[in-house]
Amino acid sequence: MANKTKVVELEHVVIRFAGDSGDGMQLTGNLFSDSTALAGNDFATFPDYPGEIRPPQGTVSGVSGFQVHFGHKPVHTTGDLCDVLVAMNPASIKANMRWLKPGTTIIFDVDSMNDKALEKAGYTTDPTQDDTLSQYKVVKAPITSMTLEALKDFGWDRKAMLKSKNMFALGIVMYLFNRDITLLNGYFNTKFKNKPDVIKANQTVVAAGYSYADTMEIFANTYRIEPANLAKGKYRDITGNVATAWGLMAAAERSGRQIFCGSYPITPATDILAELVKYKNLKVKAFQAEDEIAGICSSLGASFAGCLAVTTTSGPGLSLKSEALGLAVMTELPLVVVDVQRGGPSTGLPTKSEQSDLMQALYGRNGDAPLIVLAARSSADCFYSAYEAAKLAMEHMTPVILLTEGALGNGSEILRIPRVADLPAIVPPIAKDNEPGYQPYKRDEEKLSRMWAIPGTEGLRHRISGLEKANGSGNLSLDPKNHQLMTELREEKVQRVANFIPEQEIVGDPNADLLVVSWGGTYGVVLSVVEKMLEEGKSVAHAHFRHIMPLPKNTAKVLSGHKKILVCENNNGQFVNYLREKMPDFKYEQFNKIQGLPFLTAELENKFNDLLK
Amino acid sequence: MENTNLNNQVVNLTKEDFVCDQIVKWCPGCGDHAILKVLQDVFPQLGKRKEDICVVSGIGCSSRFPHYMNTYGFHSIHGRACAIATGVKLANPNLSVWIVSGDGDCTAIGGNHFIHAVRRNMDMNLLLFNNRIYGMTKGQFSPCTFRGTVTKTSPQGTYEDPFNVGELVIGAGGKFFARGVDVNTKELTDICLRAKNHDGMSVIEVLQNCMIFSNGVHENITGKDVRDDMQVKCEHGKPLIFGKERNKGLRLNGNKLEVVTIGENGITEKDILVHDEKEENTGIHMMLAHMMPPAFPVAIGVIRNVEAPTYDDCLTDVIERESAKSNIKTVDDLLNSGTTWDIK
Numbered sequence: 001m002a003n004k005t006k007v008v009e010l011e012h013v014v015i016r017f018a019g020d021s022g023d024g025m026q027l028t029g030n031l032f033s034d035s036t037a038l039a040g041n042d043f044a045t046f047p048d049y050p051g052e053i054r055p056p057q058g059t060v061s062g063v064s065g066f067q068v069h070f071g072h073k074p075v076h077t078t079g080d081l082c083d084v085l086v087a088m089n090p091a092s093i094k095a096n097m098r099w100l101k102p103g104t105t106i107i108f109d110v111d112s113m114n115d116k117a118l119e120k121a122g123y124t125t126d127p128t129q130d131d132t133l134s135q136y137k138v139v140k141a142p143i144t145s146m147t148l149e150a151l152k153d154f155g156w157d158r159k160a161m162l163k164s165k166n167m168f169a170l171g172i173v174m175y176l177f178n179r180d181i182t183l184l185n186g187y188f189n190t191k192f193k194n195k196p197d198v199i200k201a202n203q204t205v206v207a208a209g210y211s212y213a214d215t216m217e218i219f220a221n222t223y224r225i226e227p228a229n230l231a232k233g234k235y236r237d238i239t240g241n242v243a244t245a246w247g248l249m250a251a252a253e254r255s256g257r258q259i260f261c262g263s264y265p266i267t268p269a270t271d272i273l274a275e276l277v278k279y280k281n282l283k284v285k286a287f288q289a290e291d292e293i294a295g296i297c298s299s300l301g302a303s304f305a306g307c308l309a310v311t312t313t314s315g316p317g318l319s320l321k322s323e324a325l326g327l328a329v330m331t332e333l334p335l336v337v338v339d340v341q342r343g344g345p346s347t348g349l350p351t352k353s354e355q356s357d358l359m360q361a362l363y364g365r366n367g368d369a370p371l372i373v374l375a376a377r378s379s380a381d382c383f384y385s386a387y388e389a390a391k392l393a394m395e396h397m398t399p400v401i402l403l404t405e406g407a408l409g410n411g412s413e414i415l416r417i418p419r420v421a422d423l424p425a426i427v428p429p430i431a432k433d434n435e436p437g438y439q440p441y442k443r444d445e446e447k448l449s450r451m452w453a454i455p456g457t458e459g460l461r462h463r464i465s466g467l468e469k470a471n472g473s474g475n476l477s478l479d480p481k482n483h484q485l486m487t488e489l490r491e492e493k494v495q496r497v498a499n500f501i502p503e504q505e506i507v508g509d510p511n512a513d514l515l516v517v518s519w520g521g522t523y524g525v526v527l528s529v530v531e532k533m534l535e536e537g538k539s540v541a542h543a544h545f546r547h548i549m550p551l552p553k554n555t556a557k558v559l560s561g562h563k564k565i566l567v568c569e570n571n572n573g574q575f576v577n578y579l580r581e582k583m584p585d586f587k588y589e590q591f592n593k594i595q596g597l598p599f600l601t602a603e604l605e606n607k608f609n610d611l612l613k
Numbered sequence: 614m615e616n617t618n619l620n621n622q623v624v625n626l627t628k629e630d631f632v633c634d635q636i637v638k639w640c641p642g643c644g645d646h647a648i649l650k651v652l653q654d655v656f657p658q659l660g661k662r663k664e665d666i667c668v669v670s671g672i673g674c675s676s677r678f679p680h681y682m683n684t685y686g687f688h689s690i691h692g693r694a695c696a697i698a699t700g701v702k703l704a705n706p707n708l709s710v711w712i713v714s715g716d717g718d719c720t721a722i723g724g725n726h727f728i729h730a731v732r733r734n735m736d737m738n739l740l741l742f743n744n745r746i747y748g749m750t751k752g753q754f755s756p757c758t759f760r761g762t763v764t765k766t767s768p769q770g771t772y773e774d775p776f777n778v779g780e781l782v783i784g785a786g787g788k789f790f791a792r793g794v795d796v797n798t799k800e801l802t803d804i805c806l807r808a809k810n811h812d813g814m815s816v817i818e819v820l821q822n823c824m825i826f827s828n829g830v831h832e833n834i835t836g837k838d839v840r841d842d843m844q845v846k847c848e849h850g851k852p853l854i855f856g857k858e859r860n861k862g863l864r865l866n867g868n869k870l871e872v873v874t875i876g877e878n879g880i881t882e883k884d885i886l887v888h889d890e891k892e893e894n895t896g897i898h899m900m901l902a903h904m905m906p907p908a909f910p911v912a913i914g915v916i917r918n919v920e921a922p923t924y925d926d927c928l929t930d931v932i933e934r935e936s937a938k939s940n941i942k943t944v945d946d947l948l949n950s951g952t953t954w955d956i957k
Contacts (some may be wrong), residue, residue, distance in 0.1 A: 061819050187952070236953045249946045259742035260704055262696075280932045281939030282947065285703055287928075290729040296690070297726070301669070301700025304687055305708065322773055327690050372637070417948045455667050455685035455701070463633075463679050463686035466672075475635070476680065 006176060006221040010072025013225060014079030015173065017166075018096050019088030020057055021050060021064045024166040028086075029066025031170060033237060035183040036070045039416065040227025041309035043070035044393065044524075045237070046078035046411040051351045054136070059121035064094035071274055073227045076378070078411045078525030080600045084176065088112060088143070091121035102135045105219075109165070111144035133283050139218050143168045143209075146293075151201055162587040165561065170211020171332045177419065179223045181206050231416060239414045240379035240408035241271035244312075247386030249284060254306040254387075254396055254528055255426035260307035261286045262298030264317065267350045268406035269340035292320035296337065300313035300324060303333040303490070304474055306430075310388055312338040314406075315357045316347065321367050329369040329490060331464045332441070332450050334428070337401045338386065340409045341520075343596045351565045352596025353407035356521050356571035361401040362578065364547055368487050370494040372400040374547035377523035380413040387423060387482055394428040395496055397449035403548075405521040405570075407546050407598060431473040434459035440474030447500075448493035493599035504552035508541030514611050515562040517588075519545040522568055522599060529604040540608060548575070551582060564611050566591055568599060570579050626657035633683045636898075639674060641706045645742065649681055651798050652711070655805040656684070659709050664669040666709045669698040671718040673749045675742040675821075677711040690724025695730035697738050709809070713740040716757035717747045720776050724756070733924040734813040738805070741778055741818050744793075748825035757839030764826075778818040779902025783895050783917055789815040790902065791915040794835050794844075795822060800913070807915050814925045817872035820911075834911045843906050847914035852885035853901075855910050861884070863901075870910060884901045890918040 001038050015032070017521045019025045026047055036043045048065035055062035071080030081101040087093045089112040095157075100106075108128065118126060128140060147165040148158065174181050184206060188450035189441040193200040222409040238246070252259035257497055263328065264275040265288070276286040285307070296311045303309035315319060318339045341357045343349025361373045372392050376385035382404055389402040393552035431438055431453040440462040441450050453460040462474060471485055507530060523544045530542040543558050545551070550559075559565060559579075568591045576590040589605050631653045639645045656666060665683040670676035672691035679686030684945035685708075691698045694712045718729045719741050721847045730737065747753040747766065757778065758770040784789045789811045793801040801819065808815035820831045834843045845855040847864065853863040854875070864873045873880050880920040892898065901912040941947050 034952060037952075040956065164632065190952070207701075231957055234949065234955050235946070236951065246944065246947065253944050258704070260700065262700055279941075279947070280935035280939055282944065283932055283936060285932070287699070287703060288724055289696065289699075293693065294729070295700070296728050297693040297696035298700035298703070300689075300696035301687065302687075302701075302704035303700075304697075305667070305701045305704035307700075307704045309704075323692065325688055417953065420944050420948075423724070439723045454705075456664050456705060457666050458662075461663060461683055461685050463688060465680070465688035466690050467688065509630050 002417070005217065005219060006223050008221050010223050010225050011073050012075060013084065013177070013223065014067065014069045014082040014097060015084040015086070016065055016067040016082040016096060017086045018065040019089070019166065021055060021062050022165065022452060023064070023087070023088045025066050029068055031184055032069050032173060033070075033412075034175070034187045036068060037235065037237060037515060038183045039225070040230075041070040041225055042228040042230060042411040042414060043068055043345050044075050044078045044406065044411060044569070045069070046096060047187060048333040049351070051312065058089060058091055058117055060091045060095045060121060062301070063092050070225060070270050072228050073142055074228065074239050074530045077598070084173065084312070086175055088166070088169065089121070090123055090132070091115050092126065093127055094121045096124065100136055103137065103226070103282065105139060105176075105245050106133065106289065107139045107141060108167060109143035109169070110140035141172060143214065146208060146212055147205055150205050154197070160511045165263035167202045167205035168209035168212070171206040172213045172218070174206065175210045176219055176222055177215035178222050181210055183477050199467045210447070214366065217347070219274055229301045233413050234417045236417055237273070237408060237412050238380060238383070240382040240410040241410065243380055243383035243415065244376075244386045244402075244404060245272050245275035247383040248308070248310050248336065248390055249279065249282060250420050250423060251387045251390030251426060253420055254423055255308060255390070255428055257306065257308040257309060257394065257428065259269070259284050260302035261312065262289050262295040262302065263312045263345065264289050264292045264295045266314045268294070268342055268409050269312045269314045269317070269338065272338060272340070278572040292317040293324060293550045296321040296324040298368065300328050300331070300333060300335055303335050304455070306452070308336070308394060309334065309337045310338065312340070314340050314342045314584050315344045316370070318357060318360055319364065321394050325371070326365045326369050326392060327466045328399040329365070329371055329526040332397050333398040333399075334397055334452070336386070336389045336393050337399060339401060339403050340403070341403060341405045349596045352407070352494050353405045353441070353521065353598065354570050354594065354596060355403070355405060355522070355596070356574065358404060358548070358571065358578065361403055365583060368491065370398070370491045371380070371398055372494060372497055372551070373403065374400060375403040375520040375548055376408055376547060377520060377544060377546060378413055379408050379411045383406060383415060391424060391426045391502070394426060395449070395500075396447050396493065397429065397452060398494060403520055408521045414451065430454065431457060431460055433457055439472050440464065440468055442474050443471075446496070448489055451607060467577040468496065476583040483612070498550040501547050501552060503554045504543060504545065504558045506541050506543045506558050507537065510541065510558070510559040512541035513539035513563040514608060515559065515565045516540060516542050516608065517545070517565060517567045517575075517579070518542070519548060519569065522603070525599045525601060526568055526604060529608060533608060535604065538612060545575070556583055557586070559583055564589055566607070567613055568596060568604065570598070616785065626663065628653045630663055631656045631683050633681050635680050637681050638677065641822055642824040643742070644823070645675060645794045647679065647798055648742065648819055648821065649739065651700050651801045652682065654802050655809070656682070658806060659809055661709045661710065665707055666711070667712045668713060670713045673715040673718045673747070675713050675715040675800050676718060678791065692718055692721070693726060694718065695723060695726035695739070699730055699735055702735055702925055703735055703928060706736070706929055707842055708829045710737040712737055714741050715738060716741065716745060717755040717779070720756045720781065728781065731782055731785040731787045731816065732815050734786075734788055734801060734921055736813055736923040736925050738808045739817065740840070741777060741816060742821040743777070743818050744823040745830050747837050748823045749825050750794070752826035778816070779916060780899060782816045783899050783902060787917065788813045788913070789814060790806060790818070790866045790898070790917045790920050791815070792818045792820065792911070792913050794820045794831070794907055795869070797833070802916060807918070811918055812926070813921060815956055819956070823946060828888055833906050843910045844913045845910040846910050847888045847901065847916050848892045849918070850917070853886050854882070854885055857919050865897070870904070870909070877889045890915050893919055917956055
């Protein structure tokens with residue numbers, strides 16, 4: 001590929017494909033990320049769908065987007081402000097103005113511009129003619145007409161031909177990043193198997209877009225992103241929700257338990273259930289229940305009967321599950337509750353991400369009802385977090401709430417494919433037939449967990465209940481001292497999990513002036529900023545918490561020795577208040593963004609620098 | 614009793630195998646005692662090992678039941694027995710699952726789980742103890758309390774109509790509905806065994822007397838003086854004849870049932886409706902379930918018993934079929950399927 005134009009090396013790039021819901025932007029984005037994988041870059045992606053199913057065509061609410069963040073260096077986020085925006089109509093520009101930065105390249109289908117389209121997008125004047133876009137490099141490409149031209153010999157009608165216009169845009173982008181367009185062939189061949197004319201058409205249009213960009217010299221320069229220095233191995237692209245499902249399935253296989261998932265559809269968690277129901281071939285039992293309560297209750301029943309039991313939900317659903325979660329605490333049965341958090345309270349912002357269910361997860365039950373709370377930090381990490389949640393639930397005989405977030409669930413990252421046999425062993429305390437000295441609430445000395453005596457096991461018939469039980473025998477008990485003992489034991493059981501989880505890590509100098517604390521999905525953006533500032537020699541460190549309840553044993557040590565501690569989270573201060581309660585010897589600053597949007601690197605950097613002054 | 618289990622091993626069980634060491638704490642004279650004895654009689658006849666039976670309940674007087682049965686048991690939370698039991702059954706379809714619930718537990722707070730368990734045709738057996746009152750919370754009206762009844766929370770009498778459990782079950786697509794009386798233990802035992810033999814969700818409404826809060830609520834049906842005239846036994850293939858003199862019967866007149874007297878107005882036994890529990894059409898079953906005194910006797914016995922695929926069997930079948938034909942046998946296979954690439 002001889003390029004007439006100059007090639008500039010870049011470390012990482014954010015590109016956003018945006019068009020009307022019917023323009024095939026998700027496919028375009030997936031294709032581009034596929035070629036990114038083959039080019040050896042690290043990457044993460046994020047789909048930005050409209051909230052409505054069939055929003056009005058051509059309007060801002062109908063814009064569908066797909067963002068790819070890729071780089072030569074490790075990519076920790078799906079990216080915020082974009083370097084390149086592909087806009088298939090005026091509404092796509094309008095909808096994405098928030099994500100532009102000075103110098104962003106906008107590749108715009110100039111054929112989409114007409115009075116009606118402007119009006120639908122809410123523009124009174126043409127943004128490519130006035131100064132709306134003066135800070136950006138706008139490439140006006142006749143994408144629609146060139147696509148029709150490229151396919152004129154196919155004998156298709158106009159509507160069919162226009163389906164390929166996204167491929168013309170992709171061809172332009174492939175040129176811009178010096179990508180070999182044959183990298184796309186594998187995807188075409190799989191996606192359009194048995195449709196050779198569609199494959200041919202797509203290849204033709206991609207090539208046309210590429211040649212157009214080349215011969216018309218629409219870019220002053222092009223870019224190259226060197227392959228990332230990734231660990232050797234086999235990789236795949238995975239969304240957080242799929243990773244969650246697979247992590248749970250891996251835990252089931254490793255523990256020898258069958259998986260059961262009782263769930264009720266709720267945005268943005270539904271994809272986990274929709275993923276699990278596919279794997280009847282792997283003996284996954286997934287059950288779509290009549291409501292959230294039946295979701296968790298059926299799972300708890302399945303847990304009693306010996307399954308790795310899971311229920312998946314989002315904030316409002318977790319509220320409905322509270323009572324049954326208390327029953328899980330009381331019956332000391334393993335259960336994984338995945339909460340893919342969204343903006344709240346109430347119905348809130350269903351399609352937007354937030355971290356505001358932390359307090360509900362920790363405390364949202366009647367009585368003293370402690371349980372384990374974990375939080376996944378990235379899309380690929382959902383695999384490992386889900387695995388660990390299942391391991392802790394089964395080995396410690398307790399419910400676990402795994403908090404993920406809408407952005408993690410829908411976003412994707414590359415995952416270095418593990419071998420299930422290499423994952424930590426999971427050894428649930430299953431009682432054997434006629435287990436000597438079995439008592440339903442006899443406890444393991446180290447963990448304080450009870451045994452899992454599964455119906456069908458000979459000689460161990462017993463009854464469990466939401467009523468308080470005598471420690472040991474498990475008989476119903478209203479004895480005052482026993483209730484105090486059991487309450488303390490349930491708490492202590494969860495606290496002792498700290499003996500079985502890794503210590504809290506810290507990135508940067510353990511005595512840095514500023515310690516930035518994060519949890520959950522803010523991991524990537526905080527780490528990116530901290531890494532950048534460390535390179536600049538700033539006295540900053542990062543502690544990211546995966547284990548929330550209990551906190552790792554060395555938490556106080558990690559929090560010690562800093563002039564300032566800043567807790568960054570997408571809620572109104574839930575983790576920071578939890579730390580104030582659990583680790584009261586420290587003074588905490590807080591940075592809260594509650595807009596249904598992630599932190600931007602720039603706003604974090606400004607905040608960190610302010611605190612270092 | 615002598616039975617064989619799935620592996621054709623002989624299982625010799627007696628009532629004593631199911632008696633628990635826990636003190637039974639129901640009020641003296643409560644109908645629950647009789648029902649407990651019935652199930653302790655029925656369980657040895659299930660053909661299951663003791664370990665393969667699970668009793669699940671919600672909250673209320675009736676829901677204390679699992680504590681008194683020496684099986685695996687789960688006394689859960691208010692209204693959720695059907696949902697919990699669904700998970701138990703799907704996790705291990707080999708278990709014989711018995712749900713014990715009350716009219717409040719099952720038709721009020723648990724109404725949704727109840728109708729959906731029925732609709733899905735989960736292979737479970739549910740005994741709904743209907744005393745038409747909330748007992749454990751001490752005397753509030755339930756969805757099965759008759760209009761006008763004065764209770765703690767309806768001092769002026771209720772102004773809402775009750776559910777008829779049979780209509781609710783059949784309306785929800787139920788395949789098996791039977792009705793029994795707590796103290797008629799022989800009859801109730803037979804009904805439970807019929808339920809056990811039915812593949813799918815079996816609902817048994819037990820007219821159960823609460824001595825304290827709704828004492829005598831079923832007296833117009835179960836009282837010694839009236840019971841022969843106010844109960845009609847539904848037996849498959851037999852005419853629906855009742856009455857002390859066995860001279861009353863049910864006849865289909867147009868699209869309604871009516872009570873007729875054999876020997877009057879030229880009516881003979883041939884005019885009497887013959888009970889067909891296997892009829893798919895719900896019409897007559899619905900009318901039978903609906904009957905109430907004083908105009909009609911109450912239908913007792915198995916009112917509806919039709920065959921249909923069970924949810925648990927369907928799930929098992931799909932899993933077997935899919936796992937047989939798939940090349941993906943492990944999670945490792947799955948992780949390595951689809952688009953992957955190597956970094957060297």
